Amino acid sequence: MALALAAAVLAALGYAAGSILQAVGVRGGSGAAALTRSPLYLTGLGVDGLAWLLSLVALRRLPTFAVQSLLAGSLALTVVLARVFLGSRLRPRDTAAVLALVAALGVVGGAGTEQPSPTVATPLQVVLLVAGVLLLLAVLVLRRLGSAAFAVLAGLGYSVAALGARAVTLPDAWSDAWRVLAEPVAWAVAVAGVAGTLGYAAALEKGPVGPATALLWSVEVVVPAVAGFALLGDVVRAGWWVPTVAALVVVVGCSVVLAGSPAIPEET
Template sequence: MELALAAAVLGALGYAAGSILQAVGVRGGSGAAALTRSPLYLTGLGVDGLAWLLSLVALRRLPTFAVQSLLAGSLALTVVLARVFLGSRLRRRDTAAVLALVAALGVVGGAGTEQPSPTVGPGGQVALCVAAGLLLLAVLVLRRSGSATFAVLAGLGYSVAALGARALTLPGAWSQAWRVAGEPLAWALAVAGVAGTLAYAAALEKGPVGPATALLWSVEVVVPAVAGFGLLGDVVRPGWWAPTAVALVVVVGCSVVLAGSPAVPEET
């Protein structure tokens, strides 16, 4: 459990660091072509990718609600790092939200016991595959929709990707890794991840980063938690149901507050 918990925490730190690096990288640049020549911006994208891989490691051993909540803590880290490295303004409610979020994540971390990846039946696999396909189709069809719609679609896409990663059966030996390509859940994970990435990019293009990020993380915390309990059999430590429910609400609320902070870097 210690390894999975460390991976989730490092993943949150990676997302926060990636946001700061990208924010610094876009300063003084103009247009996508300039960004492709910015070492800091490209490093930030690479750190984001590493953070995503760390989240997959965490999902192998921890319940979905715990991992997604810990990853949402990246917003608190982003705000703190932006204050230190970018000199961003920190509101009083931001400070309160950071402290409340840290406390809530402590509860979530304590409630999530180590749980091996579940075995999902054919019905569950079909449901995740269909959901991934429909989400990608929605992103491609709903081109004229607003930022909020795309932010929700992004949250749903990343949620399905997280559920697929949690339920994916991996071969016991590296020599058999090629077998993953034949797993339906691997394709669901990939398609849902693409849908989430495209949708979030569209959300940022059509509206401000704060509301889009708030919606994204709200969906990413709530949907995987509910689906994890119902579809994957995730469990909470005995006697921790009520504190966990309250903590999840606090995580979502603090994410909404922090997403609107002036310390959250604008993305391009």
């Protein structure tokens, strides 16, 4: 459990660091072409990718609700790092939200005992793959949607990817790694991940980063938590149900507050 917990915490830190690097990289830039030549911006994208891989490691041993809540903590880290490195203003309610979020994540971390990834029947794997495909098609086809709608689609895409990462069966030997390609849920992770990435990009293109990020993380915390309990057999430590539900509500609420903070950098 220690390794999985460390992976989740490092993933949250990676997402926060990636946001700051990208924010610094876009300063003084003049369009997408300039960003492709910005070492800081490209490094930020790479850190985001590494953080995503670390989140997949965490999902192998921790329940979905615990991992997704810890990843939402990246908002608190982003606010703090932006204050230190970018000199961003920190509102009193941002400070309160950071402290409340840290406390809530402590509860969530305590409620999520180590749980090996479940064995998922093929029909459910196919359902996740179909969901990922439909979300990707929605992002590509429904271009008239507003920022909020794309943020929700992105959150659902990342949610399906997280559920798929939790459910995929990894072989014992590297020589059998190719067998993963035969699992529909493995393709669900890839397709839904692309849907989430494109959906969030469209949300930022059509509206401000704060509301879009708040919707994204709210969906990413709530949907995988409910689906993890209902479909994947995720369990909460005995006697921790009430504090866990309360902590999840606090995580979502604090995410909404922090997403609107002036310390959250605008990205392009």
